[in-house]
Amino acid sequence: MIVAEQKPLEEIGRMIVPYEKILILGCGTCMTVCGAGGEREVSLLHRALSVAQARGGNEAHSFSEYTVKRQCDFEFLDVLVNRVDEVDAVLSLACGVGVQVLAERFPDVPVLPGVNTSFMGAYKEWGVWDERCAACGECRLAETAGICPITRCAKGILNGPCAGSKNGKCEVNKDVDCAWVLIYKRLEKLGQLEKMRRYYPPRNFRPTHRPRRIVSRADISIQEGVNG
């Protein structure tokens, strides 16, 4: 799941200054799950901005709110046509993907991001999320017992642990487990310690050609697909 956190109220306040009528738009999928931009957060932000405005004494904006199931697909955005027509800007609480699709769907209306899209991660406990995947495009989890050293090791090394591992914790942050100790323990449990003993050649750290694209349809050849 994509995890994000809402931008500080002050930053949002600055972003919306030029616009009078603003639609706060939530996203019903990842942003709802991670608690950054679901229907509840939309109305909470609506309230917070209204209080700020009421206490500040300058009632410059009027807000409306709505939440769609997903902002990253055009079809979900069709219901917004009339709503967007009526406003000067849309404050989107979707991840960066959603904000961009929205901007593409409504080319004439400014779209503002209300959240900072942070990482792909998993729920740890109520209100706490941890990063789990760096989307490196070269998954090595089979060799590392289902624990990703790219994401969870501060250095992202492929042949760990490094000398900074102390009592199973990382030297960068004493509260963080050393990913390589976790990998060792799990490989030991699985009886696959030989995977530890292998040498893994360095990854190609040259910048990836962005934006990446994945093509799964059969009628476009792979050659055509890349950066096509």
Added chain:
Amino acid sequence: MCSVSMDASKSNHVYNVKKASFDHTLMPPCQASCPLHMEIREYVDLIAQGRIMEALQVIRDGNPFPSICAYVCTHPCEDACRRGQVDKPIAIRALKRFAVEFGGDRMIRTEGKTVHGEKIAIVGSGPAGLSAAYYLRKSGYPVTIFEAYSELGGMLRVGIPRYRLPREVLDTEVQRLIQMGIEFKTETPVVSLDLLFKMGYRAVFITVGAHQGLRLGIEGEESPGVVDGATFLREINLGLKPSIGEKIAVVGGGNVAIDAARTALRLGAKKVRILYRRSREEMPADHTEVEQAIEEGVEILFLVTPTKIESQDGQLGVTCIRMELGEPDASRRRWPMAIQGSEFHIDLDTLITAIGQAPQVPDDFRLRIGRGSTVRIDPVTLITNREGVFAGGDAVTGPATVVQALATGRQAALRIDEYLQHRYPSAGKDEKEALMGDLLPKTVEAIRKLSRFEPPTLPPQTRATEFEPIELVYDWGSAINEARRCLRCGMGAEILFQDKCATCLTCLRVCPYHVPYLDDSGTVQIPADQCQACGICVAECPAKAIVLRKPQDRRQIDEELDHVLRSATQSKVKPLIIGFCCQYGLYGTGALASLWREAKAGIWIVPVLCVAKIETEHILRAFEIGAEGVFIAGCGQEQCAREDTSFWALQRIGKAKRVLAQIGLEVERLQAFNLYANEEDTAKALDKFTEQIGELYLASAIKQEVKT
């Protein structure tokens, strides 16, 4: 009939209401098991909030004679109460008594207006007859009740001892019926139904009760000094003072046996024994009454039955035999069998037989009689084999309970009305789906155990000598705390918008009772029979897909806020302070109310039904409408039936404080009081808070002044 009054048309709908479909609450087990289907959950909840008069209103809507039930109901609701799976059931009957006494039931007047011409005769003034009369009169019929005895009330008067049902209570209810315009004819035994029809009555309701004591069928039963329980109680209740001597035995294990034994004690008997042929477990009498009888000094001989009675010089020599229990019989009670050679003798002055009663219907009524001399009727329409003649109550069922009789009376009123107005008998189906299923062990585990408050009773030594009512009424505090134990079955949370649900699993994670679960198809389910209606998941669901089943609960805080907003803008008192206060418990109803009335600043209270239902948005709205300070006051938890409520209230307060800080408002403007028990003196804390807000308000006003 051309015109039907509002009242009459309303009462016709009492039986078959289709509630607005927004109400998704399920009928709780207490209501389902009550023959009258009273809205117990609703009135218990109102009592828990201290809204006693409203509670009484709910009670009166569902019960023609609540004050009677408040004393003598056998409370099948308590047997069904699911609190019993956690610790002990809610003391529903005692709470009803509290509502009746404190809600001013005595002041309530009832009215009746004649809108129909058809006269109706009711034979017998027992609970079934009185109930039918009440509802028929409310529907606008002229009603006459014929009573064979000199006093009204049937078994309520002649069967139930005064110490259980004070006569003033019964008199008040009868008086109300007279006020409604119901005609009573006492000492008027009806001998012929034909005569009634000749007198112009168009329908007759037979509720003659079951007053004929059953016989033991043993040698010597005719001896002087042997009396049946119903007759014994009747004589005493009609004011006779039979001399019964000092040594008494009562045969039987039902409520009549217990009543007879305790009455004998009160008449001055020195030694009162009950002979019951089975063991304590099989005893059909009310458990509490048995306890009370033993406390008063009644001795119960279990597994004993008399076999022979000999009479000599006014003394009875009774031969008894001991029994043992065999296989369960049709009533699922184990069948007692005599142990050969275990005979023993007891000497008595009086033997009271209380092994059951049967109705005695005059042959001239020409009604079909079935098993146990009971009147045979159609179970749906209550009509007998004769046109226009209906029957109900003990005369049909054999000895049963008061509440059953009241329910039959209400049903009879409906059927008679349908019959007279030539309407097809309505189905009378319950409008709500009943809640089924027991609490799961893991739910039971998570529910806070709270001990049951019993209403006080007179000490056994005092009460065994007089006929004063032995049970006293709750004090305010005990009643409210007892009512708060209610689990509010069937009014919990539901996922109203499955398509909105992002399956984020927040509800699974926040529920203190582990109720929501993920089914095999990956959909979140919140089983209605387990949900404890705390509202935490409702306020936490990031998709706002979960709602409470009861529509009033859904927007309660918003509506109260709107109300405060409207009223507060009229008020000139500054600074405005809004307090979200839990309405449950003494704090919400008593202490707090006096607090904010006396407060100097303009404090406005938004009543909430548990602080766990307050959302961050609500707090922010209060600031938005101009509150200078906001406080949240809990109930102090000690008697709160819910878990984790303070934790979640504090989470939301924390979130709101974060917003305040970002806006540049002092976080001190938002405070919580009394979320956990044994906090500092709330009154002082609130005073301090008010003062602080006053200063902050002054400071910001000066700042504003300087700016301009």
